[in-house]
Amino acid sequence: MRITKSHKIIVYSILVILSLYFLFPFAWALITALKTEGEAFSFPPTFLPDVPQFGNFIEAWKSQPFGTYFMNSVIVTVMTTIGQIISCSLVAYGFARYDFKYKNILFILLLSTMMIPWDVTMIPLYMEFNLFGWINTLKPLIVPAFFGSAYNIFLLRQFLMNIPKDLESAARIDGANEFQIFYKIFLPIMKGPLTLIAVLNILLVWNDYLGPLIYLNDQSKYTMALGLASFKGVHELQIIPIMAMTLVMIIPPVIVFAFAQKYIVEGVSGSIK
Amino acid sequence: MEQTEKVVNANTSFRVKTRRGLLTPKNVPYFFIGPAFLLIMIFTVYPVISSFILSFQEVRGVEKSFVGLANYTRLFQDPIFYKSLLNTFQILIVQVPIMLLLSLLIAVGLHSSMLKGKAFFRISYFMPAITALVAASIVFMILLDENFGLVNYFLSLFGVNSIPWLTTPFWAKVSVILVMTWRWAGYNMVIFLAGLQNIPSDLYEAASIDGASKVKQFFMITIPQLKPVFIFTVVMSTIGTLQLFDEPFILTGGGPNNATMTITVYLYQAGFKFFDFGYASAIAYVLVIITAIISWIQMKLVGDE
Numbered sequence: 264m265r266i267t268k269s270h271k272i273i274v275y276s277i278l279v280i281l282s283l284y285f286l287f288p289f290a291w292a293l294i295t296a297l298k299t300e301g302e303a304f305s306f307p308p309t310f311l312p313d314v315p316q317f318g319n320f321i322e323a324w325k326s327q328p329f330g331t332y333f334m335n336s337v338i339v340t341v342m343t344t345i346g347q348i349i350s351c352s353l354v355a356y357g358f359a360r361y362d363f364k365y366k367n368i369l370f371i372l373l374l375s376t377m378m379i380p381w382d383v384t385m386i387p388l389y390m391e392f393n394l395f396g397w398i399n400t401l402k403p404l405i406v407p408a409f410f411g412s413a414y415n416i417f418l419l420r421q422f423l424m425n426i427p428k429d430l431e432s433a434a435r436i437d438g439a440n441e442f443q444i445f446y447k448i449f450l451p452i453m454k455g456p457l458t459l460i461a462v463l464n465i466l467l468v469w470n471d472y473l474g475p476l477i478y479l480n481d482q483s484k485y486t487m488a489l490g491l492a493s494f495k496g497v498h499e500l501q502i503i504p505i506m507a508m509t510l511v512m513i514i515p516p517v518i519v520f521a522f523a524q525k526y527i528v529e530g531v532s533g534s535i536k
Numbered sequence: 537m538e539q540t541e542k543v544v545n546a547n548t549s550f551r552v553k554t555r556r557g558l559l560t561p562k563n564v565p566y567f568f569i570g571p572a573f574l575l576i577m578i579f580t581v582y583p584v585i586s587s588f589i590l591s592f593q594e595v596r597g598v599e600k601s602f603v604g605l606a607n608y609t610r611l612f613q614d615p616i617f618y619k620s621l622l623n624t625f626q627i628l629i630v631q632v633p634i635m636l637l638l639s640l641l642i643a644v645g646l647h648s649s650m651l652k653g654k655a656f657f658r659i660s661y662f663m664p665a666i667t668a669l670v671a672a673s674i675v676f677m678i679l680l681d682e683n684f685g686l687v688n689y690f691l692s693l694f695g696v697n698s699i700p701w702l703t704t705p706f707w708a709k710v711s712v713i714l715v716m717t718w719r720w721a722g723y724n725m726v727i728f729l730a731g732l733q734n735i736p737s738d739l740y741e742a743a744s745i746d747g748a749s750k751v752k753q754f755f756m757i758t759i760p761q762l763k764p765v766f767i768f769t770v771v772m773s774t775i776g777t778l779q780l781f782d783e784p785f786i787l788t789g790g791g792p793n794n795a796t797m798t799i800t801v802y803l804y805q806a807g808f809k810f811f812d813f814g815y816a817s818a819i820a821y822v823l824v825i826i827t828a829i830i831s832w833i834q835m836k837l838v839g840d841e
Binding site for chain 1: 562564565566567568569571572573575576578579580581582583584586587590638641642645646648651656657658659660661662663664666667668669670671672674675676677678679684686689718721722726730775778779781782786800803804807808813816817820821823824827828
């Protein structure tokens, strides 16, 4: 049966209406961010601002130390991504390419950490970090990433297991040591999946709210998520800067997404295989 | 000739390094996985055990004392805990099916081959999924404001009286569901889309030859073939909803009158507002057990995969 014209129109209109639901909040945030206060609070609401107030962004940025928040978010995001890449590649490689004692037990232990919701570790981790003197520093948000993530390790291991064993045998005959084999041969092969891990980690960490909420108290340590949420207390009067900073916070993930769309869609859909 | 020379050179230089170093194929895997396992011990295994012990303790400042099952008996008599449990399940039962149906609908729409502008639609549905929950919740908070919010203004154009979205128990839950659906539908849509693309097209061809209508094909081929995808999305969404935090915390702070108090918001309050670590750990363990049971039931219901 062919798809008829009326079919097509129905499908299109449903898709368009739904895309309005998904895109409208972004559009409204942008429109509001560019309004004058008079326009933003007029009722009935005006739609487009008469003269777009681009200065609103600068004012909002200056209304709180957003420069600091932004840098903190960047530091945490970059450091955790480095940690994830180093750790996931090493551990996945170890499990995929070697046989060793207790391998299975260790691997099951690793996978079982995937089943544990963070709710359970939240309180003891807080007490642990408190003991280390790490509360109100960025360390609790960064250091655990160097253990990698069980899920990423699992995916990477699957990927590495599909590569023929001859590769490292040949390199060994050539006299390369074990670390050189990993570094010079396998790391370049893993570039694709590692990019995916990096991108997913960037999105996750940049957007994280509960972690910073628990571990950071001082404004000078705030991340973007905390800075944005701290507007909330003052409510209505601050609509314009809230919308402006919301957009600023969304921009980095959008850029990452634009560059890595293919990887993300593959990665998300890869999770069902 | 030149090449063999190079190989020989490389050979000797590597040999020297290997002899000098500790890296043998036998012990080298432990170097690869060792550091990460140390961190697993510190940041996962120890906290899980510690949390279990804490749930039988009372923590006052740095002093801990065993109180037996006191935290758990208190928990099972705590009306707010029951309320948070009930809220979480109400949201779960309403939100997950609505969202997954929406995701499926969009995925099927996008999958039909005749469509133009697929890339645009896909990006517009996926955009929320890369947006911070904080940002999403705050924008919705403003949109849903009872007096100045745009949503109520639009509704007023159709003669609908202003709806107290965030200030009455019923509508506050609806608002949380709206935000959750907005944030996660696109994510699940991508998973469904991948599932649809994995269905072999000869199944449809065979059905067409047998004269099955599109609708019939959808129910006889598409839905059964998507079963593993359904299982995955249902289980993941359920686990996610049981840990629901950002949306209610930002939108309503768990209110009004605890109507959007979820288990995790309550856990957060017990732990970091009242610093009642023992009690919070008990809440966490009950949540884990509930999550495990529900995931297990869901897996059983749909058969083993």
